[in-house]
Amino acid sequence: MKSLVTLKSSKDFLEAKKGLFYRSRSFLLQAFEVKNSNEIKVGYTVSKQNGNAVVRNKIKRRLRVLANTVLANYGIKKWNYVIIGKKNAMVEDFEKLENEMLTALKKIHR
RNA sequence: CCAGAUAGUUGGAUGACUGCUUUACUUGUAAAGAGGAAAGUCCGGGCUCCAUAAGACAAUGGUGCCGGGUAAUACCCGGCGGGGGCGACCCCAGGGAAAGUGCCGCAGAAAACAAACCGCCUUAAUUGAAAUUUAUAAGGUAAGGGUGAAAAGGUGAGGUAAGAGCUCACCGCUUUUUUGGCAACAAAAAAGGCUUGGUAAACCCCACCAGGAGCAAGAUCAAAUAGAGUUACAAUAGUUAGUCUUGGCUGUAACUGGGUUGAUCGCAUGAUUCGUGCGGUAACGCUCGAACUAGAUGAAUAGUCAUCGAUUUUUAUUAAAUCACAGAACCCGGCUUAUAGAUUAUCUGGCAAU
Numbered sequence: 265m266k267s268l269v270t271l272k273s274s275k276d277f278l279e280a281k282k283g284l285f286y287r288s289r290s291f292l293l294q295a296f297e298v299k300n301s302n303e304i305k306v307g308y309t310v311s312k313q314n315g316n317a318v319v320r321n322k323i324k325r326r327l328r329v330l331a332n333t334v335l336a337n338y339g340i341k342k343w344n345y346v347i348i349g350k351k352n353a354m355v356e357d358f359e360k361l362e363n364e365m366l367t368a369l370k371k372i373h374r
Numbered sequence: 375c376c377a378g379a380u381a382g383u384u385g386g387a388u389g390a391c392u393g394c395u396u397u398a399c400u401u402g403u404a405a406a407g408a409g410g411a412a413a414g415u416c417c418g419g420g421c422u423c424c425a426u427a428a429g430a431c432a433a434u435g436g437u438g439c440c441g442g443g444u445a446a447u448a449c450c451c452g453g454c455g456g457g458g459g460c461g462a463c464c465c466c467a468g469g470g471a472a473a474g475u476g477c478c479g480c481a482g483a484a485a486a487c488a489a490a491c492c493g494c495c496u497u498a499a500u501u502g503a504a505a506u507u508u509a510u511a512a513g514g515u516a517a518g519g520g521u522g523a524a525a526a527g528g529u530g531a532g533g534u535a536a537g538a539g540c541u542c543a544c545c546g547c548u549u550u551u552u553u554g555g556c557a558a559c560a561a562a563a564a565a566g567g568c569u570u571g572g573u574a575a576a577c578c579c580c581a582c583c584a585g586g587a588g589c590a591a592g593a594u595c596a597a598a599u600a601g602a603g604u605u606a607c608a609a610u611a612g613u614u615a616g617u618c619u620u621g622g623c624u625g626u627a628a629c630u631g632g633g634u635u636g637a638u639c640g641c642a643u644g645a646u647u648c649g650u651g652c653g654g655u656a657a658c659g660c661u662c663g664a665a666c667u668a669g670a671u672g673a674a675u676a677g678u679c680a681u682c683g684a685u686u687u688u689u690a691u692u693a694a695a696u697c698a699c700a701g702a703a704c705c706c707g708g709c710u711u712a713u714a715g716a717u718u719a720u721c722u723g724g725c726a727a728u
Contacts, residue, residue, distance in 0.1 A: 272537075282447085304440075307672070308672075310670085316700070316701090318699095318700055318701055321701060322676095325394095325676055325677070326676095326677070327391095328394085328676085329392090329393075329677045329678085330677090331675080332392095332677095333392090333677095358678060359437095359678095371481095
């Protein structure tokens with residue numbers, strides 16, 4: 265299992281705002297299509313409202329594992345995803361998070 | 375044993391599976407991988423650049439008992455003075471108020487070139503039979519009362535019409551001398567006879583210190599091309615974080631080739647860590663030996679599970695829930711603030727026993 269390529273420039277994050285959008289319990293998912301590339305890319309956003317640096321790091325790390333396990337297998341190629349973490353991602357069981365991500369992927373590509 | 379004081383230490387542990395960053399090489403393996411505060415960014419340095427201009431004066435900002443430590447400090451250590459605590463011990467922004475200016479709410483007569491509300495005392499005249507009575511005027515006085523954070527030395531005695539450093543004793547203050555101490559300062563003696571209320575985290579005065587901006591500093595390479603740079607010549611008008619002097623810059627010609635984006639360096643061998651010995655009351659310094667211990671850049675240091683540990687609650691050898699404060703970003707030395715629980719040493723007061 266390889267880790268996904270991460271989005272780095274702020275241009276990509278701005279473009280994700282215009283793309284598809286789905287709201288879940290523990291995170292928000294944004295997605296947009298890029299025709300040039302042939303792989304899945306992921307970006308993470310955890311805002312300051314969620315807590316201090318320790319909490320934000322923890323959420324980001326859990327989301328990173330979630331993306332590497334679920335998104336890498338079930339995501340669609342040529343699409344870029346941005347995951348925005350919420351407080352619930354800190355507390356929720358990991359299995360439930362995986363299920364959430366699966367349903368979110370189904371609904372966003374409907 | 376109880377209640378405290380001071381200085382510290384620690385900051386959950388082990389394993390399995392699956393990953394991330396860096397380094398090394400045999401290229402798929404091995405090794406290493408958050409803190410005591412990594413935080414706040416309040417001070418001080420290293421390092422880098424700014425044409426890293428020089429000197430004098432001024433301005434601005436900071437520091438403020440004395441001695442020592444340090445690369446340096448507003449930090450640390452030791453001492454002095456003042457204050458608090460039965461004590462161990464703790465706290466202090468601790469120069470100058472007779473250089474000048476300002477301020478001192480309310481209360482109070484008066485908040486500073488001293489003053490006199492209630493009082494106390496003397497004299498004069500008036501009333502009255504008289505008096506140590508009553509009211510009025512002139513003067514003396516600050517002991518007592520009351521106000522306040524603070525009322526122009528304090529307490530006691532003498533003295534006086536009543537009083538007053540008016541006089542005396544003790545204490546305080548000021549000045550001088552001597553002794554001890556590197557010094558801050560302390561002690562003693564003599565004289566003065568009390569003259570100068572507080573506030574300088576109000577302006578100010580005195581002494582000492584300080585150029586500015588920061589690793590998004592800055593350097594190299596690649597693509598891409600000037601508004602920049604270097605050298606020579608001319609001029610003394612202007613300009614150069616306040617003024618003056620010296621120096622630099624602005625013009626013309628020739629030559630060299632930027633911003634911006636990406637990559638690499640800067641970037642971890644250092645005022646480093648650990649130990650031995652020596653010096654010093656201590657902070658700390660020196661000698662010798664050993665070790666290499668995070669280096670990311672939308673940003674690694676983890677995710678899940680199991681067992682143990684701790685805490686809380688409960689139906690109590692069981693079950694459930696929870697795990698302090700908090701996440702490196704060029705690097706060090708401090709300060710400040712946050713911090714569950716566990717734990718070590720020394721000391722103080724009290725109780726009990728011997």
